[in-house]
Amino acid sequence: xxxxxxxxxxxxxxxxxxxxxxxxxxxxxxxxxxxxxxxxxxxxxxxxxxxxxxxxxxxxxxxxxxxxxxxxxxxxxxxxxxxxxxxxxxxxxxxxxxxxxxxxxxxxxxxxxxxxxxxxxxxxxxxxxxxxxxxxxxxxxxxxxxxxxxxxxxxxxxxxxxxxxxxxxxxxxxxxxxxxxxxxxxxxxxxxxxxxxxxxxxxxxxxxxxxxxxxxxxxxxxxxxxxxxxxxxxxxxxxxxxxxxxxxxxxxxxxxxxxxxxxxxxxxxxxxxxxxxxxxxxxxxxxxxxxxxxxxxxxxxxxxxxxxxxxxxxxxxxxxxxxxxxxxxxxxxxxxxxxxxxxxxxxxxxxxxxxxxxxxxxxxxxxxxxxxxxxxxxxxxxxxxxxxxxxxxxxxxxxxxxxxxxxxxxxxxxxxxxxxxxxx
Ligand SMILES: Cc1ncc(COP(=O)(O)O)c(C=O)c1O
Numbered sequence: 001x002x003x004x005x006x007x008x009x010x011x012x013x014x015x016x017x018x019x020x021x022x023x024x025x026x027x028x029x030x031x032x033x034x035x036x037x038x039x040x041x042x043x044x045x046x047x048x049x050x051x052x053x054x055x056x057x058x059x060x061x062x063x064x065x066x067x068x069x070x071x072x073x074x075x076x077x078x079x080x081x082x083x084x085x086x087x088x089x090x091x092x093x094x095x096x097x098x099x100x101x102x103x104x105x106x107x108x109x110x111x112x113x114x115x116x117x118x119x120x121x122x123x124x125x126x127x128x129x130x131x132x133x134x135x136x137x138x139x140x141x142x143x144x145x146x147x148x149x150x151x152x153x154x155x156x157x158x159x160x161x162x163x164x165x166x167x168x169x170x171x172x173x174x175x176x177x178x179x180x181x182x183x184x185x186x187x188x189x190x191x192x193x194x195x196x197x198x199x200x201x202x203x204x205x206x207x208x209x210x211x212x213x214x215x216x217x218x219x220x221x222x223x224x225x226x227x228x229x230x231x232x233x234x235x236x237x238x239x240x241x242x243x244x245x246x247x248x249x250x251x252x253x254x255x256x257x258x259x260x261x262x263x264x265x266x267x268x269x270x271x272x273x274x275x276x277x278x279x280x281x282x283x284x285x286x287x288x289x290x291x292x293x294x295x296x297x298x299x300x301x302x303x304x305x306x307x308x309x310x311x312x313x314x315x316x317x318x319x320x321x322x323x324x325x326x327x328x329x330x331x332x333x334x335x336x337x338x339x340x341x342x343x344x345x346x347x348x349x350x351x352x353x354x355x356x357x358x359x360x361x362x363x364x365x366x367x368x369x370x371x372x373x374x375x376x377x378x379x380x381x382x383x384x385x386x387x388x389x390x391x392x393x394x395x396x397x398x399x400x401x402x403x404x405x406x407x408x409x410x411x412x413x414x415x416x417x418x419x420x421x422x423x424x
Contacts, residue, residue, distance in 0.1 A: 019343035019395075019402055026206040027283070027318075027389045032275040037268055046267050048077070049239040058270035060243040065277050066202075066217055070192050074226040074245070076218045077265030078233050081181040081203030084218035085113035085151065087263060088199045091228035092149070092175050094119050099147035101140060101174070103132040104375040106153035108356040110179055111365055114151060120366075122147055123359055125374040129307035130321055130382070131160035133374060134168075141172050149175045154183035154193055155357075156321055156384070159313045162188040162196050169197075177201070181216075184209040185284040185316040199225055204273050207386070209280060209318065212272040215265055223247040227254050234262035283389050284316030290387050290396045291317040297400030298322055303407045318388065324348070324381045331410050332381065338406040344399055350379035 040058065045051060048059035055061070059077045067075040078084050089100070096118040102110060104123040111121040122144060125136035132152065141147065150169055152160070169176040176197030180186075183193035184202055194200035199222070202208075204215035218233075220226050227250035230240050240251045295306040298320075305323045309315055324332055332348060339346050349355050358379050359365075359372060387396065 017398070017402070018341070019399055021343075021391070021395060023345065023386045023388060025388055025390065026211050029211065029272055030275040030279065033272045036271040036274075040267050040271055048264050048267055048270070049235070049242045050267070051242060054242050054244050057242055058267045058274060059265045062265075062270040062274045062277075063217075064244050065274060067219065069277050069280065070194055070219055072195055072219045073221045074219065074223070076226065076229050076233060077270055078216045078218060079263045079265060080109075080205065080214055081179065081201045081216040082109045082113045082116075083233070083261075083263035084201035084216040085110065085177070085179060086116045087229050087232045087261065088177055088201055088218050088220070088225070089114070089117040089119065089149065089151075090232055090258075090261075091225045092177070092199065094149060098149065099144055100149040100151050101137070101144075101147050102151045103153050103155065104359045104370075104372045105130060105379065106155045106179070106357065107181075108362055110151065110153050111362055115364065119149070123370055123372060123375075125372055126155075126378060127374065128305075128323055128378045128382075129310070130155060130158040130378070131310060132165075134161060134164055136374070137165070137168065141168065141174070145172075148173065149177065150197075151177050151179055152197065153179040153181070154186065156319055157182040157186055157193075157315055157317050158321075159183065159186055159188045159193055159310060159315070161310055162191070166196050181205075181208060183316075185280045187314045188310070189312040190314075194219060198222060204269065207318075209283065209316070210273050210276045212269045212276075215269040215273060223250055227251050228258055231255055231258045232261055232263075234260045234264045236260050280316075283318075286389055287316045287318050287387065288314075289393065290391055291315065291320055293393055294320055294387070294396040294400040295322075297397060298403060301404045301407050303327055303411065304404070319384060319386045321385075322383050323378070324383060327381075327407075327410070329380075334413065335406055335410045338409050339403055342402040342406055344385070344402055344406075346403070347384045348380075349382050349384060350376070 051057050063075040063077050094117050098119045099122045100114045100119045101122045103126050105126040114121045124140050125133040127133050178194050178197045178200040180194035180200050181203035186193040199220040202217040204210045204212035298304045299306050303325050305325055349357050
């Protein structure tokens with residue numbers, strides 16, 4: 001992996017240490033991609049179906065390697081995870097006005113993809129450990145027997161109790177689609193995220209496990225879903241001959257009966273993504289070490305709660321979320337400012353006016369004024385902090401200690417005021 005050069009992590013600033021690494025830097029692109037991208041550019045063959053065979057296509061090879069990594073039969077390269085969700089839902093047979101259950105804590109692109117497919121999102125509560133609340137899911141299923149799809153976003157890579165979710169979906173004849181944009185490489189009970197449902201969507205946008213700028217992947221074991229998806233993504237006039245798919249009979253059957261939405265991946269994107277597949281588990285180990293190192297330090301503060309991960313989950317987190325406890329809104333604001341002075345920019349989801357991960361900002365939905373007290377309470381005090389791959393153990397320890405110190409400084413201010421008020 002090419003390593004990004006960074007400034008010294010710590011700078012002595014008037015006797016105080018502050019953190020000076022840029023946490024917005026995306027993960028590096030492996031050097032093998034550079035030569036391949038140049039070759040493709042020189043050939044001008046950027047179109048995935050521009051060659052004569054599947055073996056010549058970077059996109060087809062990426063699909064094959066991605067499916068092998070995940071242990072599924074089929075993968076389809078598309079322009080984004082949002083495209084993968086849209087195409088997946090269309091291929092699974094969604095119809096105008098159908099209800100799609102989804103967790104209320106996710107990114108705006110998720111309900112947007114449901115709306116794009118002509119369907120109606122139905123938001124389900126999330127717990128303060130950021131995963132879908134199973135009791136509310138059960139209730140919403142009972143209240144909406146006509147809801148036959150569940151788009152489960154593993155937001156920020158937090159996996160819920162997948163065993164229970166699969167059981168509930170099977171018992172109620174619900175199609176489970178996983179939005180694994182943030183969960184590539186995570187496992188639950190030894191099973192890869194993105195292999196629990198009938199289909200799954202992945203993102204290669206720059207802040208994700210695979211950084212190709214933009215791009216996405218739809219995966220499934222169902223040949224009918226994949227055949228329809230290939231056509232929906234834009235394989236016209238038997239272009240599918242230039243990709244690996246073992247059921248050409250299904251493509252023959254469906255061609256012409258499904259629209260072509262032209263959401264194909266291009267060859268440059270695939271060439272950037274391919275050499276990142278062997279790095280998934282290496283990066284995952286690093287993410288996990290960093291995550292648990294900083295989580296332990298943060299949990300030493302009485303005002304910070306990094307919730308336990310769900311039992312049996314092996315996460316690969318490239319960010320950390322934690323809940324602030326016992327601080328007023330004003331103090332939370334001071335904490336964010338103080339941490340920023342230390343060099344660590346933390347976002348509190350519900351405090352940023354236009355945060356695209358807060359359901360009340362999805363004003364295009366009829367459900368934007370839904371009552372979701374659990375999710376809302378969580379979002380008002382939940383912090384979000386990126387942990388890019390270039391950070392090492394010392395960096396994350398420093399960050400953790402600076403965050404705890406920022407909390408202490410804010411708390412002391414509070415205490416001093418309390419003393420002054422008592423003395424007045
Ligand atoms: C949880 C989640 N799902 C889906 C998406 C959509 O991914 P893409 O940008 O590839 O469409 C995003 C985007 O960041 C996301 O955060």
